[in-house]
Amino acid sequence: MTPTDTPGSPVPRTVADVGEFAVIDRAVEGRVQPPTTLLGPGDDAALVRAGDGRVVVSTDMLVQGRHFRLDWSSPREVGRKAVAQNAADVAAMGARPTAFLVSLGLPPDTPVEVADGISAGIWDSAEELGAGVVGGDLVQADSVVISVTVLGDLAGQRAVLRSGAQAGDVVAVAGTLGASACGLALFLAESTRFPGLLAAHRVPHPPYAAAWTAAEAGAHSMTDISDGLLADLGHIGAASGVGMALARDDIAVSPDLVSAAAILGTDYWEWVLTGGEDHGFAATFPSGVPLPEGWVRIGTVHDGTGITVDGRRWPGASGWQSFSV
Amino acid sequence: MTPTDTPGSPVPRTVADVGEFAVIDRAVEGRVQPPTTLLGPGDDAALVRAGDGRVVVSTDMLVQGRHFRLDWSSPREVGRKAVAQNAADVAAMGARPTAFLVSLGLPPDTPVEVADGISAGIWDSAEELGAGVVGGDLVQADSVVISVTVLGDLAGQRAVLRSGAQAGDVVAVAGTLGASACGLALFLAESTRFPGLLAAHRVPHPPYAAAWTAAEAGAHSMTDISDGLLADLGHIGAASGVGMALARDDIAVSPDLVSAAAILGTDYWEWVLTGGEDHGFAATFPSGVPLPEGWVRIGTVHDGTGITVDGRRWPGASGWQSFSV
Structure with missing residues (x-):
């Protein structure tokens, strides 16, 4: 029983209550990787296929209050936005996204549902694109910060610059x-x-x-x-x-x-x-x-x-x- | 003349005075990319060689006050730390780092020397590893947040798991x-x-x-x-x-x-x-x-x-x- 899990006191659990590794486990559980993911989350690094010997890569950071507001958007929508704006960067080169990495900075009093929702939005959007979520990091921060990196595949074609x-x-x-x-x-x-x-x-x-x-x-x-x-x-x-x-x-x-x-x-x-x-x-x-x-x-x-x-x-x-x- | 650039008032210039694009230009200027960087910063995404058809990838986020303190470390040391902890992740697979991407969240009143120092530490460490800094993002945040993603090359060898x-x-x-x-x-x-x-x-x-x-x-x-x-x-x-x-x-x-x-x-x-x-x-x-x-x-x-x-x-x-x- 966690400190906030007192009968009669339905206080939402926070990421600090649940802990870093449990939050990550909840995000990864039940998710399936595409064939391009040669090694998914859980080791020091991931391994992704880069079929034509090149990898397209881009990164974007979203900050609460600056790029999204949790009173306007659901956590899941914030996760979807983070994937979309990264995926658009590799698509603009003519490439298809193969893998995403996500670093998430959260205040310790963040309800665990917020962390779960952001993760679910990211994984759902990645899956719709046929891409994996292959790694990430979860740290304590002053406000919600989401940093996404996307890898993409040109399948032998030229990049459109x-x-x-x-x-x-x-x-x-x-x-x-x-x-x-x-x-x-x-x-x-x-x-x-x-x-x-x-x-x-x-x-x-x-x-x-x-x-x-x-x-x-x-x-x-x-x-x-x-x-x-x-x-x-x-x-x-x-x-x-x-x-x-x-x-x-x-x-x-x-x-x-x-x-x-x-x-x-x-x-x-x-x-x-x-x-x-x-x-x-x-x-x-x-x-x-x-x-x-x-x-x-x-x-x-x-x-x-x-x-x-x-x-x-x-x-x-x-x-x-x-x-x- | 910027608002803070008043004669007799040597207030340090901030990243807000200088602006996003100038801060990025200062980081990139004069830097050289290794041969593995097929397309460096400046487009929607970068393009990196993945010689054996696979890419090793990992990401880590560092938050001011949690992972570093600017009263203990110079900005350049913080940049070096961010690269080292990411490079260690790909080295632990047996891979050599080829490229780094850096997203930097900064409060608007951050002195531009802090942004320049973090960037310089990142670029110097990447160059020492023979790797490029191929992309990134610069956004406004409540405290200094550094998110680094590293790509690595196994050169045809198995990954050590x-x-x-x-x-x-x-x-x-x-x-x-x-x-x-x-x-x-x-x-x-x-x-x-x-x-x-x-x-x-x-x-x-x-x-x-x-x-x-x-x-x-x-x-x-x-x-x-x-x-x-x-x-x-x-x-x-x-x-x-x-x-x-x-x-x-x-x-x-x-x-x-x-x-x-x-x-x-x-x-x-x-x-x-x-x-x-x-x-x-x-x-x-x-x-x-x-x-x-x-x-x-x-x-x-x-x-x-x-x-x-x-x-x-x-x-x-x-x-x-x-x-x-």
Whole structure:
């Protein structure tokens, strides 16, 4: 019987009550690894197949209050978000995720259900992607911190880089734009309307298949949209030494976004052009190549520098930065 | 001119003044990647060679106040510690580190010199290991949090697991035992004697070469000693379904440890047997195999369960757990 497990006193058990190793056991129990996991959790390190002799790898850290709020999102949704934003990074190279590693920092008074929920969201999302959760770490921290690393497999194909855009390319996007940013604005306004937009902020749904087909179709460059469309196209432009011209008439905006903007008294273009966290994809394709399913043309690549919208630079911030207020 | 850059007011610049992208640029500038780094930092993900079609991978998180203190250690030492404890995990499999990824959570008022120092320690240690730093993330957090992921290469050799110990094996260790735990006790007692032990607590120096030669010599099982000798041998015993008998007469204890224990009024065996964080290695070898250089025999593996010291279970805690007070 643990100290808090007193009859008549249904205090939730904390991770400190349960202990590090029990929390890890609860996360791993009953989970199955895919064939790419040659050695899963439990040893000093894991062993993952890298079939073509290369491994794609990326990492992201999420901090409570900064990247998620447990009064807005369930622990399971937080875990799903952590996997999605990492998986989008390897998909943006044209690769498929094979394995995730998760380091979790938790305050000792964290209810064990929160730890279990975050783990369940991570494992569920990894399994849906056909990937394993092969290792991790669990430590004491001042607030909830989730660090995820993803490994990916290109299956012998070239990686699609940010540096491959060429003048004359078509600029295209896949996935929603601005939905997460609009959902955040709705949360901050304490609105419960537009549940789909609130959900989009809680858990992104990157259109992974569109990224993989873009790579197969010969996209010259690709990135996931995490900092905002203009900021991320700016990364491609800077890496490739090119500029881009976009036209708002070519960018579809959902009616809900327009309605929400009217209610909140905001310009929805701000969400669409500078909101990240939907984790859609932006790519440039050689002109003449039919765009694969899920991709929409929004502009063209030209010699020079900078991203213009309807012929002008977009005023104001172009996207997310850490340490901004 | 930044807000804090006022003449006559030499306030240190913070990471918030400098901004996320500038902090990353400062870390990456002038650094060279090894040939195993096919694509380094700057894209959505990195690409690392995995020559034999497999990749060894492990991750660890370090939290300020829990795993390091910036009044005890320089930022550069903290970076070095983060790399060492991760590199020890892949070395314990018999693998060589090829690449590190680093996620750094920092309070916005962190002096930029702290961020630069942590990065420099990480890059310096990675370079000494012949490995690259291929990616990362920089986010705002309540305290300094460092999450490191390491990739490693087995070069076609088998991985040395915790589960391979067999009755009749020789139990051996490489590296120092108890130095870090003793250094911690000295720090807590505010003692400045035994600078070598204080240094051992700030930055571990895992005997990587001993781990690699143990794998080549046919070690049946191996682990790095991070939770404490008895706890980590317990992990091997549990994974292998065996017990072990150790003899204190076989375990060399440094004279400084004995002296420090006398001054602090402590039993040095507590440090030697239950102190982690030296990141030495423990392994079991088939009897009759000459132990490679750097390895010392401390006991034998037998049928059954449990780790005994001079024929008895060691009383008290057997090692480190997160969420312990």
